Amino acid sequence: MPTPGFVALSETLLQELRAIVGDDHFVIDDSGLSTLSKDFYWYSPVLRDRLEDRLAAAAVRVTTIDQLRAVVALAATARVPLTMRGAATGNYGQSVPLYGGLIVDLSGMDRIIDLSEGVVTAEPGARLATIENQARPLGWELRCYPSTWVKSTIAGFVSGGSGGIGSISHGGLREPGTIKRFKIMTIEEEPRILTLDETETMRVFHAYGTNGIIVEVQLRLAPAYPWQQLVIASTNWDPLLDFAAEIAGDATVRKRLVSVMENPIGSFFKPIKKFYPADHHLIFFEVDESSADAVAARAEAAGLSVPHRIPYHYPRKPPMLSDYTWNHTTLWALKADPAWTYLQSGFGANYREQFQLLHAKFPGEILFHLEFTRGNPKMGGASPTVACGGIPLVHFKSEERLKEIIEYCTSIGVFTANPHTCYIEEGGRDQGYDVQLELKHEADPHNLLNPGKMKQAPTPRFAVPGSMPHFLFS
Known part of the structure; x- marks a missing residue:
């Protein structure tokens, strides 16, 4: 019905x-x-x-x-x-x-229109994996990409994503200069093409596809490096976390990924469990091969183990540690136990204290999966330029309990971009919302494009009472 x-x-x-x-x-x-x-x-x-x-x-x-x-x-x-x-x-x-x-x-609509001089111009359906693999022989790579990079399209990423692998060095998609240009189609009887350059692109970025159909994207790329993948393991959380923060904040180490998983998250990754000992906390790194030996030596000097390393290879193929990070971590947790869900969190400079408070308040309900990134104004960080964010796993009990966890996070200074709503205004990303509206x-003068996701837009004429989902978090 x-x-x-x-x-x-x-x-x-x-x-x-x-x-x-x-x-x-x-x-x-x-x-x-x-x-x-x-x-x-x-x-x-x-x-x-x-x-x-x-x-x-x-x-x-x-x-x-x-x-x-x-x-x-x-x-x-x-x-x-x-x-x-x-x-x-x-x-x-x-x-x-x-x-x-x-x-x-x-x-x-998946053509790569141009790939030169550190810029990719592509149609909306171009796959990020295709762009990455075609850019690399030319000496370039994506500044950041999601863990779903094999399937994700370029327009989908900029419409709903915010950062990913590479954000430790280049920040997220919102970082000035990353998105160079959008072309969008209007939803009118005679559709027009509008061009938005540089800062104007924020009018469309992360708008859930509500205010213009993206028909062309230009992204700036970064110089490509030979990334080696390292697994760092420890049964002791604190020194492992300290080491992750140390490398994340060390400007002399070129890196693309610093992802930290609290035990037992590693047990969810069935295809790669053979790479590390059971019942350990883990760091997954991607670092420039020129730094890999030094990072491994520093880890061992800190009392941590380095159970596995994957040398650089091209074309990129499994196993890829990044395929178990960002929101793929949540996917593997769901495969292990469908009761797991997630939050999207930005922790402060006192993130260690925040972790302790959350564990004490919700014992057994939260597992910390952290992603260190280049600084975000909504977060604190391990240094002035590095932020400790993450996608912690939450063992779902009820909507009321989930709301309680989010409210407690807010009370202790943990920013939450709520992923349990389909509305832009409720997702915690409000920067530039007025210009998006x-x-x-x-x-979209008739409010036909993905109607309902932008709640402050005019009510569609076909809307009836009860037609929009209601969320407890509203």
Whole structure:
């Protein structure tokens, strides 16, 4: 049964859409729609409960900007909601249609338009792994990328991501200069292309695909280095944490990853458990090969073990330690026990004290998975330029308990970007929100693009009472 506010598509509109994309790229069967209406929202038991029954009325796969323009023009004229989809590796329901309507799969618009002089220009569906692998022989690499890099698209990353592997050296996507340009399509009867350069790109960044359809992305790259992967292990948490912070803050060590996992998180990583002893806390490093021997020697001098090292190799292939970091850590925990979920946290300079307080307050409910990054204004840090953030695992008991944990985090100075809501305003990332809302009015005057995810946008005309999910955290 359709959810409240579900927008169906007329038979005439369906036939017009089929004529634009062809039979092979037109989806209306229940199985296909179920697949294309989902992303990784089920990382959150709260979102799983609220979004499970949300489905589109139809879906199309576009491969050219002309097809996209024709589809958007039809949808705008008919006033039907549109939800964009790439690889759908997001975790907040960004690709889940709240009001039915039409899913537009952009993964077929995947050309790398240009890759030169330290800049990649690509269509929205270009895969990050493809970009990384094509850039590296030219002497370049992505500044940061998510643990889902093999599947993730460039537009999906900038629409819902914030940082990842590489952020220890280059910061997140919000770092000035990383995103160079967006081209977006408006949702109008005669769609226009708007170009947003440099700081203007923040009007679209991390907007969940609500205020313009990204049709082209330019990202600046970083010089490529031969990264060696190291596993550091210890049964003693404090010296392991101290060492992670020491290397994270050491500017003489070039690095791409500093990820810390509290025991027993390592036991969840079945494919790589042979690389380290059981019942140990772990650090996963990626460091420049020129620094790897010195880092390993420093770890051993600190009383830590170095049970495994993976030399640099190209093309990159498993095992990759980074495939068990960032939010892939949560995925492996869910495979081990579906009761695990997660938070997205920024700790202060007193993060050791904060860890102790959280363990004492919620014994057995929180496991610390930390990601050290280049400084973030919402966090403190191990040094003026290094922040201790992370994606701690939380053993889910109830929504009320989850809310209690988030509220306690706030009370002790731990910033939380709440991943248990599909609304931009409730996710903790409010920097530049006013200009995002302003662009929504300009680029999507009928409020058709991913409606409902930007709560302060005008209420869609097809909305009815009860059509928007309610969250306890609101």
